[in-house]
Amino acid sequence: MKLILSVLLLSMSLSGAVFAAGCYSPREAEAEQGIRIHSELMVIGLNCAHMADANGNNLYLEHKKFTAKHEDLFATYETILMEYMQKNGSRNAEKSLHKLRTEFANKISNDVAVMRPDIFCKTFSIRIEKATKMDRTTLRKWAATPYKEYPVSQPLCEG
Numbered sequence: 001m002k003l004i005l006s007v008l009l010l011s012m013s014l015s016g017a018v019f020a021a022g023c024y025s026p027r028e029a030e031a032e033q034g035i036r037i038h039s040e041l042m043v044i045g046l047n048c049a050h051m052a053d054a055n056g057n058n059l060y061l062e063h064k065k066f067t068a069k070h071e072d073l074f075a076t077y078e079t080i081l082m083e084y085m086q087k088n089g090s091r092n093a094e095k096s097l098h099k100l101r102t103e104f105a106n107k108i109s110n111d112v113a114v115m116r117p118d119i120f121c122k123t124f125s126i127r128i129e130k131a132t133k134m135d136r137t138t139l140r141k142w143a144a145t146p147y148k149e150y151p152v153s154q155p156l157c158e159g
Contacts, residue, residue, distance in 0.1 A: 022088065023157035026144065031080035032100070032152045034143035038074055039104035041066065041128055047112050048121035053129045059121075066132045070139060077143075100153070 024032065045063030053059060067074065081100070082093035090096040112120050134142070146152070 022154065024084070024152055024154040025157055028080055028084050028154070029146070029152045029156055030140065030144040031077040031084075032154075033145075033150070034074065034077040034139070035081060035097075035101060036104045036150065037131070037139075037143060038067070038077075039101045040108045041131055043105050043108045043112070044121075044124045044128055047117065048125045048128075051121050051125055053125065059125055059128050062128050062132050066128070069132075070136065073136060073139065 041063050045060040049058060049060035051059050053062060078097055082090075082097055085093040085096045108124075111124075115123070131139070146156075
C-alpha cells in the first residue's frame with residue numbers, strides 16, 4: 001500500500017512539473033512582453049521613418065537610440081526566452097526566438113496594412129517618443145504589466 005501511495009504521489013508531482021514547464025514565470029512573461037514591445041517599436045520606426053517626433057527627430061533613429069540605451073536588457077530578455085524554449089523542447093532556441101519576434105512584428109504590420117500610413121504613424125509614433133524617455137525601471141515595469149489585448153503566448157505559472 002505504501003508503495004502504491006508513493007508511486008501515486010511521485011507521478012502527481014512529476015505531472016505538475018511537466019505542466020509547470022509549459023507556463024511562464026513572471027520573469028519569462030516580462031521577457032516576452034519586452035521583446036514584443038521592442039519588435040513593435042521597430043516596425044513603427046521603420047514605417048514612420050519619414051516622420052519626425054515633436055522635437056524633429058527621425059523616428060527610426062530614435063528607435064535605434066532606444067535600442068542602444070537598453071541593449072543589455074533586451075539581450076537579457078532574449079536569453080531568458082531562449083532558456084525557456086530550450087527547457088521546453090526547442091531544438092533551436094535562437095530560431096524559435098526569431099520566429100516569435102517575427103510573429104510580433106507581423107501583428108503590428110497587419111495594423112499598418114489596414115490603415116493609411118499617415119494615420120498609422122500618427123496613432124503609433126507616440127509609443128517611440130514615450131519609450132525613448134523611459135529609464136530601465138520604467139521600461140521593465142511596462143514589460144511586466146499584463147495587457148488583455150497583448151497576452152503572452154504561455155499561461156502564467158500558478159503559485
